[in-house]
């Protein structure tokens with residue numbers, strides 16, 4: 001990868017991934033793609049080029065790829081699971097028509113393409129414990145439907161046209177830099193903000209609901225490592241299970257309460273997010289990623305909690 005375009009560079013993953021990629025490949029070689037209304041600011045704006053890159057605009061994307069001689073694209077444009085249930089047609093347009101635009105550009109211009117999948121690609125018929133790499137995927141949310149289709153279409157373009165598509169199934173991602181927007185796992189970020197602000201947390205997910213989660217530094221490393229992996233070792237491509245921790249709201253509350261004594265939480269489950277959460281795995285098996293490209297997480301729950309709280313205290317004190 002020499003010249004990279006990040007589509008969705010100002011979102012929860014994009015804002016940190018763009019900076020990480022610039023650190024590795026050089027600021028001028030990583031273009032921060034954004035949509036009007038979500039312009040890059042501060043370090044993200046100043047550390048390299050940026051361009052309007054709407055996945056639904058094939059012509060505009062092709063112009064950026066030509067102008068910057070792009071050979072790898074990180075496609076992070078998506079409506080997350082809860083908001084996709086409210087706007088299913090828009091989710092389809094962004095996730096599927098947008099993907100097709102990028103796959104076609106990648107085919108024509110020989111770009112490598114990363115489009116993440118998610119734990120959302122699984123459904124209620126999927127084995128919940130140690131969810132295998134290759135298993136039943138019959139999701140019941142629009143987000144999940146688009147994620148399974150993303151995996152299939154990305155594999156199709158690899159087998160049919162030789163496009164270098166690769167990706168991972170992200171768990172719920174936890175970070176202190178940019179807030180997620182409209183996901184089922186967002187509670188695991190919001191809970192830290194409430195604790196550091198000294199507020200009671202009203203949890204939209206019921207006690208006993210387990211989901212895979214991951215700290216952002218591990219997720220960013222996974223996104224870079226899968227794209228740098230030796231292709232001759234990859235039996236799978238779209239998409240690899242990756243895992244690092246699984247918890248329910250009680251377990252994360254207890255972890256936070258050790259650092260923030262007196263932290264309080266009560267439950268008010270949101271029916272939409274709760275139904276989605278119940279249809280997802282409790283814990284994925286990531287042994288294929290470990291075997292095929294040496295994936296290994298670094299952060300467990302306690303390390304993540306310590307880092308989140310320390311960094312949020314600094315961030316919120318400045319706000």
Ligand code: AKB
Pocket residue numbers: 080081082117118119120143170171172173180182183184185186
């Ligand atoms: C969501 O909750 O929608 C996302 C995801 C797990 O893909 N964070």
